[in-house]
Amino acid sequence: MFENIRLAFQGIWSHKMRSFLTMLGIIIGIAAIIAIVATITGTNEEIKNKLVGSGNNTVNVKLSQGGYDYTIYSGDEIPWGIPAVTQETKDKILELDEVESVTTYSSRYLYDGVYYGTASVSSLMIMGVDTSYFSTCSYRMKSGRGFDQEDYDLYRKVLIIDDVAAKGLFKKENPLGKTVEISGTPFTVIGVVKKQSDFEPEISSIEDYYTYASDSNGLLFIPKASWPIVYSYDEPENVVIRARSTDDMTQAGQKTAKILNATITNSETNIKYRAEDLLGQAQQLQDLSNATNMQLVWIAGISLLVGGIGVMNIMLVSVTERISEIGLKKAIGARKGTILAQFLTEAAVLTSLGGLLGVAAGAGAAQVIHKVSGVAVGVSVPAAVIAVVFSTVIGVVFGFLPSVQAANLDPIEALRRE
Amino acid sequence: MILKLDHIYKDYIQGKMVVPVLKDVSLHVEEGEYVAIMGPSGSGKSTLMNIVGCLDRPTSGTYELAGQNVLNQDDKAMAHIRLHNLGFVFQNFQLLPRQSALENVCLPLVYAGVKKKERVARASEALTRVGLEERMYFKPTQLSGGQKQRVAIARAMVNRPKILLADEPTGALDSKSSTQLMELFEQLNREGVTIIMITHAPEIAAYAKRVVDIFDGEISERKGDSDEG
């Protein structure tokens, strides 16, 4: 066997140009597949990271009605039988294995807007949050401070705004210490926050993007304790949980929704808690991009087929060229199987080498794609291993016919030729 | 008796014609004999040699090699016989051009499953015996005709077969190389190797102890004059 491999390398080396041209089909095919798979892997990782929030693992469990988020608009009547989330319910959620932390908030969608001096901004979301909100949802303080325990204990009218709202309301002014009027009540801005991961929903084809679309004019946060100053007690709340791992997100969300739905006593409105399944959405998007890319893999497969036929062709030529060598080997005692193994090894070594070069070329091409178009790529080791094994198989399959022909050569005929 | 061929017929089919090439050939060879087969071109010498060499099967007849009927053996067994019991030398040497002399001689040992270290030792020994210890790593293109044929003999003898079959071994050699080769054959024969050699040159046939003539597929023993040349 080793002897065969050594001889195969010797043969390939002594016909460098021919061997390279023979391998070219395999090299191109494998390179194309490696590059495509690298792009698929990269894109999938990117989709997952972008959509799921790069390891942030938060899941929104929101009230929904008829499949859409249930939003309370300023001036709406508050539905009965959907109580605020009690500490007891929160503890129950925290007991779930998949859940790391939990936070709840009341919210209002403000059409009529908030005022700062003469400036006003409408279509904002205002939220009454508890102390764990900013840490659970991965916000970063841009300036100022967060809420502290005193803010809650003393029912302070303090306000934290996000960078979008800050820009809308204050333009270039420093928002800290300024007073903003919300539904007639003055609140003092104590901090500006920003979402930690720069989440930019590039793929807007999914209908569920309303989640992010609603952020567009900015967010206002006030301490939950101060919420009844502007609105009322015991309003329905939405929940955000942080799962222990990305893979736990779906489970964590569903279990939390179930616990919360058990607290709803109003069945007339058809309002229910629903966990958004970002992981599932990511999966959908990945499936979509996989489907398009798989077509490219088929095209690369055709290149491999052509490469394989090229190998077969050269092997047939090689057998014809070496008829007297084969005859001699048989005369001095080589069995059919020995000759068969020799030629199969030669074909397999040739295509495996092509496969290796193809993997290298494909990895290089993936890097070029990355540099030129900015698409994320990830060359996967299993794909590379499979590619090389596959090219070995191609060698064996397409080398089979020529090898059988060599093995069945009549030694007398072979020796007779000059 | 090491070789016992009786009533061998060999026909070739050419189109619709049956061409008889060997006609009732019987040849008995004792162990240690040195036989030359002489005959004009096309008389059937190579055809006979291929049958003796287990490369081909006769149309009819019987063939025993060292007491064993070889004609009812399968291809695998025939290959085994060629590997261990027979050594071949051809007119055009038939060396693998890209392999060194040593690698060429190693080849039958590879087929016999001998380990690398022992292969090299035995092949070097065989090359030393034919006087090529200094050219073991030469490629065939770097060797003269006589040297190439000696490599071929080393290869034929490396598995220590009892029988050496040579089809016109001096056909491509000058007279000096031919003489050297014949001395090597005589030495091998003295050591007990049975040699069957095809030639159409009388001065080469003269080295053999026994000469068999073949003419138009029929064989006839030449008596008593082999030593006179």
Ligand SMILES: Nc1ncnc2c1ncn2[C@@H]1O[C@H](COP(=O)(O)OP(=O)(O)O)[C@@H](O)[C@H]1O
């Ligand atoms: N495969 C074959 N098919 C048809 N005829 C053949 C074949 N091999 C040999 N012959 C014929 O058999 C005869 C003897 O050939 P061969 O044994 O090679 O002769 P020699 O070796 O004595 O020169 C020749 O006439 C040759 O044409």
Ligand SMILES: [Mg+2]
């Ligand atoms: Mg001949």
